[in-house]
């Protein structure tokens with residue numbers, strides 16, 4: 001299964017993705033996690049990405065696309081994956097289409113986690129206290145939500161038109177959200 005999980009920052013994508021990937025037996029491919037691992041490791045990619053991430057901006061497509069292409073070419077992603085945090089721009093949608101087409105495949109389903117804005121901000125501020133992520137300050141959170149609304153929310157219309165989109169309420173207990181997603185996936 002080739003699944004894309006979408007949703008605003010703080011909707012719980014990361015949490016759900018880990019559970020779902022395990023359940024589906026596919027790798028969890030999170031661009032945010034890959035960027036953060038590179039930042040922690042001080043790699044050239046991490047140094048480049050950090051400037052954008054700390055400001056709540058998207059890392060340029062030229063950097064992100066190459067990184068995802070390499071990751072999806074790994075053998076463990078050959079039979080499926082759970083993508084989390086990519087694509088986030090319309091240009092990335094095109095790029096992902098061509099990456100998958102070059103392997104003779106395409107996405108099977110796109111799950112959008114929907115969330116209440118106030119709830120999302122509260123969750124992110126709480127995570128800031130617990131995990132100390134550099135991009136979880138109030139100003140940066142506000143910017144990340146804006147960027148999501150401007151650049152990423154429009155992607156759902158594209159996937160809806162393709163008949164791939166399932167919208168799932170991301171509010172409530174983690175296990176409840178997981179079962180809603182599994183229902184939508186027919187699992």
Ligand code: ADP
Pocket residue numbers: 008009010013031032033035052053054056057058059060061064084085086087088089092135144
């Ligand atoms: P969020 O909690 O905002 O969903 P992620 O952990 O998925 O956060 O991503 C953190 C940051 O990494 C983003 O704010 C952005 O700077 C960068 N990033 C992640 N995925 C992408 C992408 N597909 N394109 C550009 N930048 C990305």
